[in-house]
Amino acid sequence: MVVPGSQHKLYHPPEGLQKDAHVPDFNCYLELYKKSIEEPDVFWKEVASDFYWKKPPTGQILQYNFDVTKGNIYVKCMEGATTNMCYNVLDRNVKDKNLGERVAFYWEGNSPDHREAITYGQLLGQVCRCSNTLKQMGVRKGDRVAIYLPMIPELVYTMLACTRIGAVHSIVFAGFSAESLCERIMDSQCSILVTADGVYRGEKLINLKQIADEALEKCREKASATVTRCLVVKHHALRTQDGDVSNKLQTPWDAACDVCWEEVMGQVSEQCEPEWLDAEDPLFILYTSGSTGKPKGVLHTVAGYLLYTSLTFKYVFDHQPDDVYWCTADIGWITGHSYITYGPLANGATSVLFEGIPVHPHVGRFWEVIEKYRVTKFYTAPTAIRLLMKYGLDPVQKYDLSSLRILGTVGEPINPEAWHWYHEVIGQKRCPVVDTFWQTETGGHVLTPLPAATPLKPGSATFPFFGVEPTILNEHGEELEGEAEGYLVFRRPWPGIMRTVYGNQERFESTYFKKFPGFYVTGDGCRRDKDGYYWIAGRIDDMINVSGHLLSTAEVEASLTDHGAVAEAAVVSRPHTVKGECLYCFVTLKDCREFNRTLVDELKRQVREKIGPIATPDFIQNAPGLPKTRSGKIMRRVLRQIARNEKDLGDLSTMADPKVVEVLFNHRCETAS
Template sequence: MITADGLYRRGKVLPLKKTVDEALAKSSTVQKCLVLRRTGGDDTPMTEGRDVWWHDIVDSQPGTLPAKPLDSETPLFILYTSGSTGKPKGILHTTAGYNLWARRTFEWVFDHRDDDIYWCTADCGWITGHSYIVYGPMTAGATCLMYEGAPNHPAEDRFWDLVEKYKVTILYTAPTAVRAFIKWGDEHVEKHDLSSLRLLGSVGEGINPEAWMWYHEKIGGGKCPIVDTWWQTETGGIMMSPLPGITPTKPGSCTKPLPGVVPKIVDEIGNEVDSESGGKLCISKPWPGMLRGIYGDPKRFVDQYFSDVPNQYLTGDNARRDSDGYYWIMGRIDDVINVSGHRLSTIEVESALVSHPDVCEAAVVGRPDDLKGQAIAAFVTTTDREVNDEFLKELKQHVRTQIGALAQPDDIRFTSALPKTRSGKIMRRLLRDVAAGRELAGDTSTLEDLTSIAKLQEKD
C-alpha cells in the first residue's frame, strides 16, 4: 500500500492514513504500507513493522533505475469502477496496448505541441487521470499542470486564476464542472486573462449544447476548438472525438471515431440501424487500449460486454448517428425510460431542462408507475431563482415545448447538489432508488459527497 499521512481539501487536512488503516485492518495480504509525509501531521498513526515513511526509503535510492522489460500483455493496473449495477468491478488494463493508445489519442485529440501547458482537472485515481494526466501525456513528454483541490476554493475563480498564472494552453474538464461555472457567474471568469488557452476538452458525460456554447464563448473566447471526447474506463482511452482544426464540430456531438475505431449502432436484436435511428452503441473491431477482462470474474466480463450482441463489444450506451456520420451519445442503455410504451432517453429530457436559463444541472431517472409503467422523475439544481409552484409548472411546460407532452416530468425535485462520483459522473442508480422510495442498493464508495444523497432522501 502506498499512501500519504493526509491530504488537503478546501483548506482542511483530511487524515488519509487513518482511513487507509481501517481498510488494512480488513486485509490479510498487505505486508507493507509506504507513507508520504504530505501534510506533516505529528499524530499520523504508524504500525511498527508494517508502516514505513517514504523519505526513509526513497531518499536513499539511486536517482535512475533501468526499466524492467515486460511482456506486452503483462497487467499494468486494475481500476475498480462501481458500474450501473453497483457491484464493483476491477477493469484490467495491460502494459503495451493501453499505454500506446493513451499516448496516441493524447497526441491526436489535443494536438500536443512542445510548448503546451496541459491541464486535465480530473482526479488521478480515476481513468481520466490515469490516461490523460499520467500515462498518455507523460509518455508523450508533455508539460502537465496537476492540481490538488476543489474548483471553488478559496473562491469560485480558482480555475481561471490557475489558467492565468501558469499560462495553460489546453484545458480538459468535465461538463458537470462547466455547468457549475455557469451557475457561479461570469464575473469570476471575466476578471482573468485566459488568452493563453488554445484548446478546450470535455470528458465524463455528454455536454449539453448550452454548456458547450458557454464554454466556447466565455472560456475559449470564441476562438478555441472544443474536443468533446467519448470513451470509458473499459476503453482505456478516447474512442470518438473531433480532431482540432480538422473535424467541424456540432455542439453536443462527439463527432466521429478516431482512426482504427469501428463503432456500430444496433437495435434490440442486434441488427445495424439506419442513420438518425437510435440504438445500442457497440464497437465491432478490437483496439489497443481495450480492457482485457474483469479481474477475478471472467464470466461477468463475457456476460456484460460480449453476450448481448455477438462478436461486438457492448458499450452500455445508447447513441445515434446523423446523416453526416456524426455520433450523439444518448445516455446509458439502462437510463432509457419506458413511458406508456414510448422509450425516452434521459439525456434528452435533461438537456431540455438545462436549456432553461434558471437551471444549472439536471438528472432524470425513471420510477415505477402503475399506469404508465414508468414515470419521469427529475432532480434539478437552479440559479438563485426562488423555488415555488409557479417555477415548477414553468419547467414542466418548458420540457413540453422542447420535446413534447410525453417527456414532461411527473416529479421535479430541487436540490443544491446532485450525487456524483469523484470523477464528476451523476450516480443515477442512486437517484432511481430515491425516486422509487427504496433503500439505497449497491456500492456507494465512489460517491464524492454522501450528504447530497442524504438530503434528497430527507425530502421523501
C-alpha cells in the first residue's frame, strides 16, 4: 500500500474530526491494517471482547479455504463460541451499558406528521413481545421467517425477534411483486410470513396484504405451501393520513391463516430469554440477483456478521455517542440490514428510520429531516444525490444542515460531479465523503475511506477495510502489481463474508471461487492508481472490451454526466463487426434541454477528451427515463437488450416503471450517431 501522492487532487480530512476519531490519521490506519492482516486472530479477538459470549471460542478466530482445488469452500469465525445477536445489540446496551433511555430510532413516516421516538428499553420490550408471539405461532430455532414489511418499527421488531429465538429471517423488499415474494418464500421454505395491510409510498397507496395473499396462493399452486400462518400489522399511519383507509384497502382476511399483530402482541410478555446459538449458526438469508436470473439466497451467520458490521459502522462513520445517524436505504436490502439495524444498534447508536421518499411531500424532504433531528452522519445513494441535484440549490438552502459532520455513499460508484455537489452543497465543504464499496455477499464495507484518516479522491473507494486483502487479476488469473486494471478479488475472508448460497453450495462455489481458485471473485472490475487507491469500474459484465481495450462503463458515464445538459447516463456494450464491442450510451437530459446533433457531438468530444479516443461512443440515445429496479438501480441487462434491438426482455417484475422500455425502443438508435 502506497502513502497517498498527488496524482489526483486530494481532499484531506478536516482537522476537527481527528481529535476524537477512532482512527485519527493515515499512519494509524496503516498500523491497524497491518495488524489485521498479519495478526488476524489477535485483531478480531480484541473486537470480540466488547461483546457477550455465553461460551468463548475454542480455536482460531478465523478459519477458511478459498481454493476449490483443495476441497469445499468454507469460512468459520469464533468456532466453538455461543452467543445471541439480539442480546448483544439490545440487552447488552440496556442492562450492561445503561442505555435504556437512549433513543434507538427516530421513526419518520411517509408523511412528516407521522413520527415516533423509540428508546432502547422500549425496543427490547417490543422485540421480546414479538419473540413470544412468533414462538406461540410455532416458530423454533432454525425455522425461516419471511418478512414483507414497509419501513416501520415493526420491521425492526420482527427481524430482531427472529434473531432472539434463533429463527432465520428472510426480508423481502416491500416493493417486490407477488411472484418475487413467492419465489423467495419457496426457495427458503419459510413457515411464517409477516406483512402489513398497506403502505403509502408518496401519494400512492399499496395493498401489501393483497400482494402477500397472491404470493401465498402462487406457492400453493406450485405445491410448495410451506407458510402456515400470516402475521399482519395494521399500519397505524394509514388511519390518520387519509382517514381510516380500511375500506379503501378492503384487506382480505383468512381466519384460518391470518393473525392480527395488534391483538396477539397485547397478550404476551415483555420478557423472553434469548436462544444461545453457535457462532456459525445462520442469522439471515437475503436474496440478490444472479447471472442466471434466479436470485441467490446469500446466507450470513451470527458471530462474524456481528463483529464486522459493528466495527465497520464504528470506524467508517466514526461513530460518537452524541451522533444522530441516518441511512436512507430500505431494510429490504443489505445496506439496511448492516447499517440501519445491526451495525448501529451494536454500537448503541441513535438512528433515523425513514419510511418516506426523497421528493414527498416536497423535494427538500431529506434536508428537512436532517434539520429536524440534527443528523450528524448521513448515508445515501448516488442515485438519490443525482435526483436531488436536478432541483438546484433552493430546496437545500431552506434548511439548516450545519449539524452534518460526515457524508456517505453506497450502492454504486459515485460520479465526480455528484461527489462535488454532495461535498460542496450538502457538506458545505467541511464534511468528508466516505464512498463505500461492498456487496450483499460481503456483509459490510470492504473498500472505504475512514473519515478522519483517508485523503479523498472523488469517485475512488480508496483503501481496504481492516482484514480485507484485495488484489487485481487479469483474465488469466495473474496478479497485477502497481497501477493496474482488471478483476477485483480478495485473497482471504473477513468475519462478515457470506457463508454459502442457501441450499446450493455448488452455486456458491462456482459463482465466487471457481474462476480464480484461491480468491473470492467480486464480479466487479477495478483500477488501482499509482498511489494505491482503488476505483470500482462496475460489474465485469458491464466493462466493455473495445479493440482490445477494457473500458469502464462507470468512467464513461461519469464523463457524460459532467456535461451540463445531462442528468443521468448509462452505458452498455453493443456488438461491433470491427471492434468486437462498442459503446452504446443512454442519456437522460435535465429539464428544458434539447437532444440534438450538436449535443451528441459535444458529448462524444467530452468523452474523447476525458478518457481518450478509444472511448468515443458509437451510439448516444435520448433516454427520457432509464429502467430501474424499485431500489433505484439501473437495469443494464435491459439496456443491453434494447441496444441490440432484442424484444424478449425476460423477467421485468422488479422494474419500477415498465413503460420506460417502450419509450426507449421508440428512441432507439439504428445507426451510429
